[in-house]
Amino acid sequence: xxxxxxxxxxxxxxxNRLAFGPRPGDFEHVSAIGPERYVQEQLHPESIAIPGDLSxxxxxxxxxxxxxxxxxxxxxxxxxxARKDAKSDAGGDKASLKDATKDARIQQxxxxxxxVEARMxxxxxxxxxxxxVMTAFWFNHFNVFAGKGLDLIWxxxxxxTAIRPHTFGKFRTLxxxxxxxxxxMFYLDNWQNTNPGSPGSKGKFEGINENYARELMELHTLGVxxxxxxxxxxxxxxxxxxxxxxxxxxxxxxxxxxxxxxGMPEMAGMFPFMRRxxxxxxxxxxxxxxxxxxxxxxxxxxxxxxxxGHQIEGGGIDEGEHALDILARSxxxxxxxxxxxxxxxxxxxxxxxxxxxxxxxxxxxxxxxxAVLETMFTSAEFWDPRNYGAKFKTPYEYVVSCxxxxxxxxxxxxxxxxxxxxxxxxxxxxxxxNGYANTQDAWLNPDAMMTRLSFAxxxxxxxxxxxxxxxxxxxxxxxxxPRPEPPAVPRKGGGKVNINFDPAPHGPKMTxxxxxxxxxxxxxxxxxxxxxxxxASPTNLRAPLILGSPEFMKR
Amino acid sequence: xxxxxxxxxxxIACNPRPATALSRRAFLRRAAVLSASGIVxxxxxxxxxxxxxxxxxxxxxxxxxxxxxxxxxxxxxxGEPAYYDARPTIAIGRTGAxxxxxxxxxxxxxxxxxxxxxTQWRDGTLAFVHACGSPDPTRSHFDAQDFMESGTxxxxxxxxxxxxxxxxxxxxxxxxxEALSLGPTVPRILSGKVPVxxxxxxxxxxxxxxxxxxxxxxxxxxxxxxxxxxSRAYRDGRQARMRLIxxxxxxxxxxxxxxxxxxxFSDDTDRLARLIGRDPTIRVAFMALGxxxxxxxxxxxxxxxxxxxxxxxxxxxxxxKSLGPNYQETVILVISEFGRTMHENGNGxxxxxHGNVMWVxxxxxxGGKVYGxxxxxxxxSLYQERDLAVTTDFREPIATVLRSHMQFTDAQLDRVFPGxxxxxxxxxxxxxx
Numbered sequence: 001x002x003x004x005x006x007x008x009x010x011x012x013x014x015x016n017r018l019a020f021g022p023r024p025g026d027f028e029h030v031s032a033i034g035p036e037r038y039v040q041e042q043l044h045p046e047s048i049a050i051p052g053d054l055s056x057x058x059x060x061x062x063x064x065x066x067x068x069x070x071x072x073x074x075x076x077x078x079x080x081x082a083r084k085d086a087k088s089d090a091g092g093d094k095a096s097l098k099d100a101t102k103d104a105r106i107q108q109x110x111x112x113x114x115x116v117e118a119r120m121x122x123x124x125x126x127x128x129x130x131x132x133v134m135t136a137f138w139f140n141h142f143n144v145f146a147g148k149g150l151d152l153i154w155x156x157x158x159x160x161t162a163i164r165p166h167t168f169g170k171f172r173t174l175x176x177x178x179x180x181x182x183x184x185m186f187y188l189d190n191w192q193n194t195n196p197g198s199p200g201s202k203g204k205f206e207g208i209n210e211n212y213a214r215e216l217m218e219l220h221t222l223g224v225x226x227x228x229x230x231x232x233x234x235x236x237x238x239x240x241x242x243x244x245x246x247x248x249x250x251x252x253x254x255x256x257x258x259x260x261x262x263g264m265p266e267m268a269g270m271f272p273f274m275r276r277x278x279x280x281x282x283x284x285x286x287x288x289x290x291x292x293x294x295x296x297x298x299x300x301x302x303x304x305x306x307x308x309g310h311q312i313e314g315g316g317i318d319e320g321e322h323a324l325d326i327l328a329r330s331x332x333x334x335x336x337x338x339x340x341x342x343x344x345x346x347x348x349x350x351x352x353x354x355x356x357x358x359x360x361x362x363x364x365x366x367x368x369x370x371a372v373l374e375t376m377f378t379s380a381e382f383w384d385p386r387n388y389g390a391k392f393k394t395p396y397e398y399v400v401s402c403x404x405x406x407x408x409x410x411x412x413x414x415x416x417x418x419x420x421x422x423x424x425x426x427x428x429x430x431x432x433x434n435g436y437a438n439t440q441d442a443w444l445n446p447d448a449m450m451t452r453l454s455f456a457x458x459x460x461x462x463x464x465x466x467x468x469x470x471x472x473x474x475x476x477x478x479x480x481x482p483r484p485e486p487p488a489v490p491r492k493g494g495g496k497v498n499i500n501f502d503p504a505p506h507g508p509k510m511t512x513x514x515x516x517x518x519x520x521x522x523x524x525x526x527x528x529x530x531x532x533x534x535x536a537s538p539t540n541l542r543a544p545l546i547l548g549s550p551e552f553m554k555r
Numbered sequence: 556x557x558x559x560x561x562x563x564x565x566x567i568a569c570n571p572r573p574a575t576a577l578s579r580r581a582f583l584r585r586a587a588v589l590s591a592s593g594i595v596x597x598x599x600x601x602x603x604x605x606x607x608x609x610x611x612x613x614x615x616x617x618x619x620x621x622x623x624x625x626x627x628x629x630x631x632x633x634g635e636p637a638y639y640d641a642r643p644t645i646a647i648g649r650t651g652a653x654x655x656x657x658x659x660x661x662x663x664x665x666x667x668x669x670x671x672x673x674t675q676w677r678d679g680t681l682a683f684v685h686a687c688g689s690p691d692p693t694r695s696h697f698d699a700q701d702f703m704e705s706g707t708x709x710x711x712x713x714x715x716x717x718x719x720x721x722x723x724x725x726x727x728x729x730x731x732x733e734a735l736s737l738g739p740t741v742p743r744i745l746s747g748k749v750p751v752x753x754x755x756x757x758x759x760x761x762x763x764x765x766x767x768x769x770x771x772x773x774x775x776x777x778x779x780x781x782x783x784x785x786s787r788a789y790r791d792g793r794q795a796r797m798r799l800i801x802x803x804x805x806x807x808x809x810x811x812x813x814x815x816x817x818x819x820f821s822d823d824t825d826r827l828a829r830l831i832g833r834d835p836t837i838r839v840a841f842m843a844l845g846x847x848x849x850x851x852x853x854x855x856x857x858x859x860x861x862x863x864x865x866x867x868x869x870x871x872x873x874x875x876k877s878l879g880p881n882y883q884e885t886v887i888l889v890i891s892e893f894g895r896t897m898h899e900n901g902n903g904x905x906x907x908x909h910g911n912v913m914w915v916x917x918x919x920x921x922g923g924k925v926y927g928x929x930x931x932x933x934x935x936s937l938y939q940e941r942d943l944a945v946t947t948d949f950r951e952p953i954a955t956v957l958r959s960h961m962q963f964t965d966a967q968l969d970r971v972f973p974g975x976x977x978x979x980x981x982x983x984x985x986x987x988x
Contacts, residue, residue: 215712432711457771541770544771548766
C-alpha cells in the first residue's frame with residue numbers, strides 16, 4: 001500500500017509525462033481514478049470526449065483542413081502567376097508584382113499561424129493529452145522545417161494528416177504517411193531525386209539526391225549506428241527515385257532559370273498543370289493524389305537493387321514500399337525508436353533493460369506504438385521515484401505547462417510563440433531534420449533561465465496579452481499595422497521597466513492567475529525553499545514565483 | 556538578453572533567420588517591434604578570473620550579410636572588360652568617373668559607398684578574399700546559410716554552429732558573456748554547447764526584462780540556492796543581469812551614452828565596441844544584416860545595394876575607431892552565403908550565384924591586399940558558365956584567422972571544421988605573423 005505522499009508523487013508524475021503538466025481539475029481527476037487508469041485512458045484517446053468549444057475553434061481554422069494541392073492553389077499559385085505575368089509584360093509591372101507577392105505572403109503566414117494555433121490550443125486545452133504529447137514527439141521525429149519554401153504552407157497539413165492520425169498505431173503506417181507527404185519530399189529534397197539518364201531527367205531533375213534516403217535510415221528508422229552502409233544509402237536513393245511532387249508539365253527546370261526570392265526558392269515554375277486545374281485529374285491521366293504526392297515513373301530507376309542484404313526487383317513505386325517494410329521491421333529501428341521514447345518519457349539516459357523490453361514488444365507487435373508505450377508506462381523504471389521530476393522541460397513543454405497550470409483562456413498565441421522562439425525552440429522551425437533535443441544539456445543555460453523567469457513573471461502577473469486576438473496583418477496591402485512601442489513605467493533609480501508587452505495595448509490583457517488556485521492545480525507540490533519564498537512574498541508575486549520555481553522547470 | 560512576446564510567426568513566415576535591414580527607418584521600426592532588453596556586462600572582475608585561463612583578449616567578430624550580397628559590385632574586378640559587358644546598367648564606373656570606383660590595386664576597386672573604409676584599407680588593416688565561398692553548389696538561401704553557419708557544407712545534421720564550436724575548442728569553463736549575439740535570438744552559427752548572451756539591436760538593447768525587479772529577483776534568489784545545475788545556471792544568469800543593470804544605470808546618467816546615435820547600424824557597432832571595451836571576457840560576437848537579395852533594381856554607384864553598403868561601411872569604419880586599442884586584438888569577418896550571377900538580369904538585378912568576396916578587417920590583419928586566386932570572368936572560367944567560381948573555400952580564411960589570430964592548433968581547427976579542406980595557400984599571410 002503506497003502512502004499518501006507517494007500517491008501524490010505518482011499523480012504528478014503521470015500528469016508531467018503523459019500530459020503537458022496539470023490543468024485545473026486534472027489532479028483531482030487522476031486522484032479519483034488512479035494513475036494506472038489514467039494511463040489506460042490516455043492510451044485510448046477515442047474514449048475521451050473533446051469539449052465542444054475546443055472542437056469548434058479547431059474546426060474554424062480552415063487552412064488546417066485543406067490538402068496540400070488546395071493549399072498550393074490557394075496560397076502559392078497567385079505568386080507564381082504574378083511572376084509569370086510580370087515576366088511576360090515587356091519591362092514588367094514590378095509594382096503590381098511586388099504588391100501581389102506581398103499580399104500572398106501575408107496570406108501564407110495565415111496558414112502558418114493556424115497550424116501553430118491548432119497545435120497549441122490542443123496541447124493547452126485538449127483532454128487527450130498523450131495524443132498531443134505523441135503528436136509533438138512524432139512530428140519532431142519526422143521533422144520538417146516550415147521556413148523552407150513550400151513547407152510554410154504544407155507543414156500544418158503534414159502534421160494533421162501524416163502524423164496526428166497515426167500516433168498510436170503501426171509505425172509502418174506512420175512512416176508511409178510521412179514518406180508520401182509532399183512536405184517531407186520537399187524538405188528533404190527527394191522531389192528532385194532522379195535516375196540520371198532516365199527519360200524524365202532534365203534541368204534540376206538530373207541526378208540522384210541522397211538526402212531523404214540517408215535521413216530515412218539515420219533519423220527516421222534504423223538510427224545512426226543501425227548497420228547500414230553508404231552503399232545502402234545509394235541503393236535506397238535509387239529505390240526512391242521519382243518519389244516526390246506532381247510533375248511539372250514542361251521544362252520548368254534548367255540551371256539558368258531565375259531562382260525564386262528568398263524563402264521560396266526555385267518554385268516559380270513548379271506545378272504549371274495547376275493553371276489548367278480541370279485537366280489534371282481527368283480520366284485517363286495519372287491521378288494526382290490530393291495529398292500532393294506523386295510518383296514520377298519517368299525519373300525512376302527500374303533496375304534491380306540490393307538493399308540491406310535484400311534483393312529488390314525493379315518494379316516502380318513498389319520498391320519503395322518494400323524498402324519501408326524492411327526498415328520498419330528492423331530490430332535496429334525497434335531499438336532506435338524505443339530509445340527515443342524512453343528518453344522522452346523516462347530519463348535523459350534511459351535504462352537499457354527498459355529500452356530492450358520495449359524493442360522486443362515492438363518486434364512482437366509488428367511495430368505497434370500503443371503496445372510499446374504500454375510496456376513503458378507499466379514498467380518499474382517508469383515508476384521509479386528517482387525518475388520523477390528528472391526531465392528538464394524543453395521550452396515548448398515549459399511554455400505549454402505554464403499556460404495549462406494557470407488555466408487562462410488563450411486567444412492570442414503570439415506571446416507564447418515568441419517565447420519559444422527566444423528560447424531557441426520555435427514551433428515548426430527546427431531547421432535540421434533531426435528535430436529538437438529533449439535533454440537537459442540542450443536547453444539549460446544561464447540566458448534561458450532568465451528568459452524563462454521573465455516569461456513566468458509576465459504570465460504570473462497577468463501582463464501578457466493572451467486574451468485579446470492579435471492584431472491581424474493588413475491583407476489589403478498596408479502591411480503590418482503599426483505597433484506602438486510598449487509603454488514603460490518609471491523605475492526606481494532612473495531606468496525604465498517594461499511591464500506591458502502588449503503589441504496592442506488596448507483592453508484587458510488577461511486575468512492574473514490566482515496563486516491559491518495555481519498551487520492547488522499543481523498539487524501543492526513545492527520544495528521548502530520555494531514554499532517559504534512564495535509565502536514570504538506579496539500576493540501579486542506568488543503566481544510568478546510558482547511558475548518560475550525550480551521544480552516547475554522540470555517534469 | 557532579449558525579450559519575448561512579440562516577434563512571432565513573422566519569423567518563420569517570411570524570414571527564418573531574423574536579419575536586420577539596414578535603413579535607419581527599418582532599424583527604428585525593428586527596435587520598436589522587438590523591444591527586447593539588453594544584457595551583459597561590465598565591471599570586469601567577476602568571471603574574468605573564472606571563465607578563461609588565458610589572459611588573451613584576442614577576439615573575433617562575424618557579420619553575416621543574409622540574402623547573398625553581390626560581391627562583384629563590392630570588390631569590383633574593373634580590370635576585366637567582361638565585367639562591364641555583363642552588367643550594362645549596374646556596373647560601377649571606372650575610377651575617375653563621377654561616382655566611380657575606389658581603386659584598390661589596379662585590378663580591383665571598391666564600391667564608392669564604402670568610402671569610409673578607405674582608412675582601414677590605407678592603414679593596412681582591411682583585406683578581401685575574392686572568389687571565396689562554399690564548395691556546396693546550392694543556390695538556396697536556406698541551405699547555403701545553414702552550411703556557412705554550421706561550417707559543414709553538404710552535411711545537414713550538424714547541430715551546432717562553427718562559431719560556438721570555436722569557443723568550445725578553447726579549454727576551460729566558459730562564462731556566460733564569452734559569446735555575444737546581437738539580435739533577437741541565438742543564430743545557427745552560435746548555437747551549441749557554449750552559453751551565448753544576446754543583446755537586442757537598436758534602443759531595445761538598453762531596456763530591462765520583466766524579472767529585473769528587486770523584489771522578484773530577491774525572491775527567486777531564495778529558491779535557486781542549491782548546487783544543482785539549474786540553480787547554478789540561474790545564478791550565472793543573474794550575475795550577467797546585474798552587470799547589465801549597472802551598465803544601464805551608468806548610461807542613464809550619461810546623456811550622450813544613453814542617446815542612440817542617428818546612424819542605425821553604427822549605433823549597434825558602437826554599442827558592441829563599448830561592450831567589448833568593458834568586458835574582457837567577450838571572445839566572439841555575431842550580428843546579421845539583411846536586405847542583400849537584389850533580384851530587382853540593384854543599382855550601381857547609387858541605388859539599392861549602395862544604400863545598404865553605405866551604412867555598413869560607416870558602421871564598420873566606426874567600429875574600427877570605437878574599438879580603440881582593442882582593434883589591435885580584433886578580427887572582423889564579413890561573410891555572405893553565396894555571390895550573385897555575373898550577368899545582370901532583365902530586372903536590373905542579379906540572381907543567386909556562387910563565388911563571393913569575404914571581408915577581413917582588424918589590427919592583426921595584413922591588409923591593403925585582395926587575397927585569393929582570381930579565376931577570371933571568361934565564360935569558360937565561370938562556375939556553370941554563369942557565376943564567379945569558388946577558388947577558396949570559405950573555411951580557409953576563417954581557419955587562418957583562428958590559427959594565426961586566435962592561436963588555434965590543428966587539432967582545435969579539426970573540431971571547428973571537421974573535414975575541412977587542405978590549405979590552398981590562397982590566403983597565406985592574411986594575418987600578421
